Amino acid sequence: MLLTLAFIFNTILALLVILIHYEVLFQLDKQLPKVSHLPARFKVLVGAGVIFMAHIVEIWVFAFGYLFTLQFEGMGGLTGVTSGHGLLLDYVYLSFITYTTVGYGDVVANGYLRYLTGVEALLGLLLITWSASFLFLEMQKYWTSSKK
Secondary structure, three states: OHHHHHHHHHHHHHHHHHHHHHHHHHHHHHHHHOOOOOOOHHHHHHHHHHOOOOHHHHHHHHHHHHHHOOOOOOOOEEEOOOOOOOOOHHHHHHHHHHOOOOOOOOOEEEEHHHHHHHHHHHHHHHHHHHHHHHHHHHHHHHHHHHHO
């Protein structure tokens, strides 16, 4: 039963984060051309800043996912946190190092919570590369147009 709950919750969380990222990139693609008062190459900086903030939001979504998951008895826990149950910032830290696939190993998930860390690592890799691809295309679009 707990595995089914973990699977459903992790799927919902993953879909939410993908949707957030998709919408941010979609809106950036629509809105950046409309920002006419900025030099073309600075639009890339705006895009990078907005995408950075999107990643931060997504990391916090996963952090709240850890917090929520650990409210259920038997879902697992964290090893290496300063307090017994973990503080919100412990979850945010775990989320940062997992999303970016750094994985220091000082805070480790156990039990069914490990499934969520795997989902987050895979999605983090996917969304970071998606962002890099998007920014590459924006750089091609705006840096070439500023040379003309």
